[in-house]
Each structure stands twice: as C-alpha cells, then as structure tokens.
Amino acid sequence: MTDKKNTAAPAAQPAAALEAGEPILRLGDVSYAYKKGGPLVIDHLSYSFDTGRVTSIMGPSGAGKTTLLSLISGLTVPTGGRVLFEGRDLATLDRYDYRSRDIGVIFQSFNLLPGLTVLENIMLTMDASGKRFDRPKKEIALELLDQVHLPRHYADERILHLSGGEQQRVAIARALSDDPKVVIADEPTGNLDPATQEDIMAIFLELAHEQDKCVIIVTHSPQIAKASDTVFELKARR
Ligand SMILES: Nc1ncnc2c1ncn2[C@@H]1O[C@H](COP(=O)(O)OP(=O)(O)OP(=O)(O)O)[C@@H](O)[C@H]1O
Ligand SMILES: [Mg+2]
Numbered sequence: 001m002t003d004k005k006n007t008a009a010p011a012a013q014p015a016a017a018l019e020a021g022e023p024i025l026r027l028g029d030v031s032y033a034y035k036k037g038g039p040l041v042i043d044h045l046s047y048s049f050d051t052g053r054v055t056s057i058m059g060p061s062g063a064g065k066t067t068l069l070s071l072i073s074g075l076t077v078p079t080g081g082r083v084l085f086e087g088r089d090l091a092t093l094d095r096y097d098y099r100s101r102d103i104g105v106i107f108q109s110f111n112l113l114p115g116l117t118v119l120e121n122i123m124l125t126m127d128a129s130g131k132r133f134d135r136p137k138k139e140i141a142l143e144l145l146d147q148v149h150l151p152r153h154y155a156d157e158r159i160l161h162l163s164g165g166e167q168q169r170v171a172i173a174r175a176l177s178d179d180p181k182v183v184i185a186d187e188p189t190g191n192l193d194p195a196t197q198e199d200i201m202a203i204f205l206e207l208a209h210e211q212d213k214c215v216i217i218v219t220h221s222p223q224i225a226k227a228s229d230t231v232f233e234l235k236a237r238r
Contacts, residue, residue, distance in 0.1 A: 022087040023048035024214045025072060025182060031080030032067060039237070041067050044081070047232060051181065054201075054208045054215040056225040059234030065218040066108075068234065069184050072216065073105050074098050085182075100129040104175030106185035110167050112174070114160040118145070121159060122174050129178045144173040148203055165196040172203060183207060184216045189224055201227050 025048070032042040041064045049055055049072075057065050070076040071083055074095035083090045085102060099105070112121050122141040126133065133140060145152055148169040159167060168188060175183055183204070189197040201224055208215045208229065217224070225231045 022084075024051050024086060025049040025216075026084040026087075027071075027081070028084060029081035030071060030078045030083060032064075032071060032076065033079050040079075041237070042071065042078070043237065046081075049182075049214050049216055050230075051214045052208055052212045053229040054204050054217065054227075055230040055232055056228040057216065057218045057232050057234060058220070058225055060236045063234040063236050065234055066186055069105075069186055069216070069218060072182075072184060073103055101131060101178055102180055103182040103184065104178065104180035106168075106171045106175045106183070106188055108186040108190070110171040112159045112167060112170060115158060117156050117158055118150070118162070118170050118173075119155045121170060122177050125174045126177045131178055141173070141177065144176055145169075147176065147206075148173045149199060165192050165200070168192065168196075168200060169203075172200070176207070180213070182214045182216070186218045187220065188217055189219060189221060194223075197221065197224065198227075204228075 027045050027047045030042055030045045031040050033040050045068075057068065059065055067076070071078055074083075074090050074093075077091055085093065085098065090098065113124070116124070119138065119141050122144060123137050126137050126140070142152055142155060145155060150166060150169040150173070154162070154166065159170065162170065172183075172185070172188070175185075185204070188204070189200050192200065204215045204217060205227070207213045217228070219225055219228075
C-alpha cells in the first residue's frame with residue numbers, strides 16, 4: 001500500500017495533510033443548519049475517524065446521524081467548521097472526485113437500478129468513477145460478490161428479483177467497486193433478520209480489519225454497536 005502522507009503535497013494543500021497522527025477523517029467544530037439562521041442540526045461537533053476500525057454512530061431519531069453522513073460524504077457542506085479528509089478541507093477539494101474515488105456510500109434505500117442485473121449495477125458505478133482498472137471490470141465485480149458473501153450465480157439476476165438482504169449486499173459491493181478508503185452506510189442492517197445482520201456486520205469488520213478501511217455506519221442496533229470497534233453517540237438536540 002502506498003502511504004500518501006509521505007509524498008510531497010502540492011503547495012496549495014494545508015500543512016496538516018503531512019502531520020503524523022492526522023486521522024483519515026476529522027470533524028473540526030462542524031455545525032450545520034438546513035435553513036439560514038435555523039436550528040443547528042449538527043452543533044459544533046469535533047470527532048476523528050480512524051482507518052482499520054468500524055465506528056458505529058448511534059443516537060435518537062432526529063439527532064442528525066444521516067445529516068452527519070451527508071457532511072462526511074461531501075454531499076453537504078458544513079455551515080460552520082470543517083470536514084477534513086487526510087488533513088484536507090473537503091470544501092477545498094473537488095468533491096465529485098472525492099465521492100467517486102475516496103469514499104463509498106451505502107444509502108438506506110440502496111439506490112440500485114431495479115431493472116438492471118447485479119453485475120450491471122456494479123459495473124455502471126465503476127464506469128462512472130472514471131477510474132482506470134488494471135483488470136477486466138467483470139472480474140473485479142465477481143470478486144466483489146465473493147467479498148459480500150453473495151453467490152456468483154446472482155451476477156446476471158435483476159435487482160428486482162433479489163431479497164432485501166441480497167440487495168444490501170449488492171449495494172455494499174457497488175460502494176466497494178472503486179476501492180475507497182472510507183466506507184459509510186446508513187442503517188445497513190435495518191429490516192434484516194438477525195443472522196443476515198450479523199453477516200453484513202462481519203463484512204464491515206473484514207473491510208476494516210483486513211483491508212484497513214475506515215468504516216462508519218449508522219445503527220439503532222445495540223448488537224451492531226457492541227460488535228463495532230468504536231461507538232460514537234450523537235446526542236438528541238436540545
Ligand atoms: N432536507 C431537510 N430539510 C430540513 N430539515 C431537515 C432535512 N433533513 C433532515 N432535516 C432535519 O434535521 C434533523 C436531523 O435529521 P436526520 O435525518 O439527520 O436525523 P437522523 O438522526 O438520521 O434520524 P433517524 O434516526 O430518524 O434516521 C431532523 O430534525 C430533520 O427533521
Ligand atoms: Mg437517519
């Protein structure tokens with residue numbers, strides 16, 4: 001693995017990118033309001049996320065968990081403070097590049113294309129990333145199915161024929177297709193039976209512990225939180 005921290009940073013990058021001990025993702029006094037002058041859904045929050053760990057974000061409904069994931073994924077820009085990826089402020093980065101290369105997002109609603117097959121859904125995302133792959137995309141996509149414990153005979157099945165748990169696996173495979181350093185998921189085990197929940201969690205733990213990814217998941221499940229490496233509690237807003 002290459003260590004980006006040791007390569008010379010372009011002059012425009014802040015020195016923080018080179019500092020030892022800088023976490024892969026850091027929230028620096030982040031605030032967010034949906035409306036100007038409206039209530040702060042995220043209220044001066046500071047936190048660090050590390051590689052090689054699964055962090056569960058917990059907290060009551062409305063606490064701002066989904067909002068926080070959207071700030072981390074660069075879909076939303078904070079109204080106060082900074083979100084730093086490898087020491088660089090997301091607000092100064094090309095967020096399209098960041099989203100397509102550095103971070104894999106698993107939405108609660110999966111956002112898969114139901115009429116297309118499993119492989120088509122994964123390969124479409126690979127095409128959209130603009131990334132160059134050193135092997136045939138189909139080969140990579142089939143290996144991703146192994147990683148998410150989905151038998152390869154599902155490859156040519158249409159999404160609409162898959163169960164919720166199987167769709168969740170495809171959504172994870174798709175998020176991994178660009179080999180991102182950060183993987184985030186909003187309630188990835190909601191609406192799944194306990195055995196499937198446990199297996200999906202095992203996939204996230206493998207990603208963190210064996211592939212050194214920074215995995216961040218939102219969950220309401222105490223079992224999932226217990227199985228994760230770190231739990232971050234987002235308090236209810238006053
Ligand atoms: N697009 C939006 N416009 C205005 N307010 C919003 C918007 N999205 C969310 N909110 C508000 O922001 C607050 C936090 O919402 P968010 O979806 O982040 O909560 P959550 O912690 O993910 O809750 P849940 O556990 O129910 O998913 C809520 O009060 C919500 O009403
Ligand atoms: Mg939510």
